[in-house]
Amino acid sequence: xxxxxxITGDLYDICNRIKxxxxxxxxxxxxxxxxxxxxxxxQKGNTLCLVIPYSKLDTRTLEFARKTRxxxxxxxxxxxxxxxxxxxxxxxxxxxxxxxxxxxxSFAKN
Numbered sequence: 001x002x003x004x005x006x007i008t009g010d011l012y013d014i015c016n017r018i019k020x021x022x023x024x025x026x027x028x029x030x031x032x033x034x035x036x037x038x039x040x041x042x043q044k045g046n047t048l049c050l051v052i053p054y055s056k057l058d059t060r061t062l063e064f065a066r067k068t069r070x071x072x073x074x075x076x077x078x079x080x081x082x083x084x085x086x087x088x089x090x091x092x093x094x095x096x097x098x099x100x101x102x103x104x105x106s107f108a109k110n
Contacts, residue, residue, distance in 0.1 A: 003030065003031045003032040004028050004029065004030050004031065004032075004037075005028065005029050005031070006026060006027070006028055007026075007027040007028065007029055007036075007057070010027075010057045011057070012057060012058055012059070014027065014057040014058065014059075014061050014062065015027045015057070017062055018038070018061070018062060018065060021062065021065050021066055021069070022040065022042075022065075022069075024040045024041045024042040024043075025038060025039070025040055025049070025065070026038075026039050026040075026041065027039070027052075027057065027061075035051055035052065036051075036052035036054070036057060036061070037049075037050070037051055037052065038050050038051075038052060038061075038065055050064075050065075050068055052064065
């Protein structure tokens with residue numbers, strides 16, 4: 001029983017439009033995992049490039065494929081670092097405020 005099938009046609013023609021990004025790309029439906037996958041025939045061995053995080057094939061699929069291309073890895077890493085820095089700052093600000101509040105309450109009791 002085959003649990004994967006290559007997509008050769010879809011409502012928004014995503015399976016053909018994805019080739020405008022990279023001619024080696026093709027879409028697969030993984031029935032066991034209930035997901036869409038982007039593959040590249042240029043990859044040796046395992047052709048899987050990424051898992052499409054959407055339940056339907058639409059323009060978001062194309063945008064996600066463009067955004068995650070190897071050529072954009074430096075920008076993606078920079079964006080991830082900036083996002084993580086913002087999260088750390090928010091967490092530190094929250095902890096400082098909480099500590100300050102407890103300190104204020106402690107002095108208020110005395």
